[in-house]
Amino acid sequence: MAIQPFLWLYHILIDDHKKMKRTILIFGGIAAALFLLLQVSKFSLTNTQGFSDLYLILASILFILLGVLLTRLLYKKEMSNEAHKIDEQRLKKLKISKQEHKVLGLMSEGLSNIEIADSLFISENTVKTHVSKILAKLNAKRRTEAVKIGRDLNII
Amino acid sequence: MAIQPFLWLYHILIDDHKKMKRTILIFGGIAAALFLLLQVSKFSLTNTQGFSDLYLILASILFILLGVLLTRLLYKKEMSNEAHKIDEQRLKKLKISKQEHKVLGLMSEGLSNIEIADSLFISENTVKTHVSKILAKLNAKRRTEAVKIGRDLNII
DNA sequence: TCTGGTATCACCCGAAAGTATGATTTTGTT
DNA sequence: AACAAAATCATACTTTCGGGTGATACCAGA
Numbered sequence: 001m002a003i004q005p006f007l008w009l010y011h012i013l014i015d016d017h018k019k020m021k022r023t024i025l026i027f028g029g030i031a032a033a034l035f036l037l038l039q040v041s042k043f044s045l046t047n048t049q050g051f052s053d054l055y056l057i058l059a060s061i062l063f064i065l066l067g068v069l070l071t072r073l074l075y076k077k078e079m080s081n082e083a084h085k086i087d088e089q090r091l092k093k094l095k096i097s098k099q100e101h102k103v104l105g106l107m108s109e110g111l112s113n114i115e116i117a118d119s120l121f122i123s124e125n126t127v128k129t130h131v132s133k134i135l136a137k138l139n140a141k142r143r144t145e146a147v148k149i150g151r152d153l154n155i156i
Numbered sequence: 157m158a159i160q161p162f163l164w165l166y167h168i169l170i171d172d173h174k175k176m177k178r179t180i181l182i183f184g185g186i187a188a189a190l191f192l193l194l195q196v197s198k199f200s201l202t203n204t205q206g207f208s209d210l211y212l213i214l215a216s217i218l219f220i221l222l223g224v225l226l227t228r229l230l231y232k233k234e235m236s237n238e239a240h241k242i243d244e245q246r247l248k249k250l251k252i253s254k255q256e257h258k259v260l261g262l263m264s265e266g267l268s269n270i271e272i273a274d275s276l277f278i279s280e281n282t283v284k285t286h287v288s289k290i291l292a293k294l295n296a297k298r299r300t301e302a303v304k305i306g307r308d309l310n311i312i
Numbered sequence: 313t314c315t316g317g318t319a320t321c322a323c324c325c326g327a328a329a330g331t332a333t334g335a336t337t338t339t340g341t342t
Numbered sequence: 343a344a345c346a347a348a349a350t351c352a353t354a355c356t357t358t359c360g361g362g363t364g365a366t367a368c369c370a371g372a
Binding site: 059060063064065066067068069070071072075076079107108109110111112140141142143144145146147148149 | 215216219220221222223224225226227228231232235263264265266267268296297298299300301302303304305
């Protein structure tokens with residue numbers, strides 16, 4: 001849950017170009033707001049107090065909005081990443097092998113044993129063996145239950 | 157994706173008391189930052205320019221952080237709400253009845269037909285009928301596939 | 313080299329799931 | 343009240359799942 005300082009910058013700079021526009025917008029907005037604020041502070045030396053205060057408040061609101069916008073952009077990514085990434089540690093604890101994990105994934109896609117067999121280029125019997133072991137390791141009685149448990153454990 | 161202006165305020169004020177502390181913190185922070193900023197603007201009339209600028213920048217950063225904090229708090233709730241609420245409209249379009257929906261939900265929990273029957277106080281045969289209709293309406297061949305489709309359609 | 317883990321496959325059998333059909337009752341709407 | 347939709351249940355049948363057992367092969371680490 002802690003904000004990693006440079007990770008999001010990396011994501012913004014390295015990731016796909018679609019988000020470049022928004023990135024430029026945000027950094028441009030920050031620069032503009034900062035500039036505006038500094039200008040206001042200079043004006044406040046010569047102008048009236050009330051005028052300066054109004055613009056300070058506006059600039060403050062702008063900064064808050066920037067923070068909101070920034071977070072909406074990044075937090076969404078962070079959350080979806082966190083939600084979708086599989087828990088490798090738990091896989092090891094449960095001693096679920098690579099192939100078993102693949103089978104579990106295809107089970108969660110609603111495939112039958114034969115369909116899984118075809119997509120992995122193995123026989124249906126082999127799939128059955130994998131499924132049985134998965135059920136045992138996840139302490140499930142049915143494949144639907146295994147999928148449910150797997151989802152809960154962030155294994156799928 | 158649009159920010160609903162008063163919805164989050166409602167959530168903050170009405171929801172459980174655990175979040176009250178954080179709420180007070182945030183609004184307190186906003187008030188403090190505003191006060192700080194206004195004070196700074198007054199100081200800038202008498203003090204040196206550099207001194208004022210430094211505090212202005214600090215206040216700006218504080219505002220951004222406030223925006224970030226605020227959004228992290230609210231957006232999380234919004235996202236989880238959005239993700240977990242079922243799509244009633246699609247249920248109507250698919251003509252899935254209440255009982256069928258219940259059965260679908262219990263299927264996704266990994267229950268067998270008999271277990272579903274017991275928890276709904278109906279016979280296994282009835283459950284089978286419901287399941288068959290669900291499969292037909294969701295265009296699924298197996299219950300696992302139905303669960304998958306249901307999840308994708310935000311029906312579960 | 314031996315051993316344990318993984319992956320592969322096969323056969324049998326019982327249990328669960330799913331299909332098809334038909335029938336009755338309940339419920340909600342006009 | 344009348345009608346449609348939903349909910350209930352049953353019976354018979356087919357298909358899929360899952361358990362149990364055993365077997366072969368491969369690979370990596372002790």
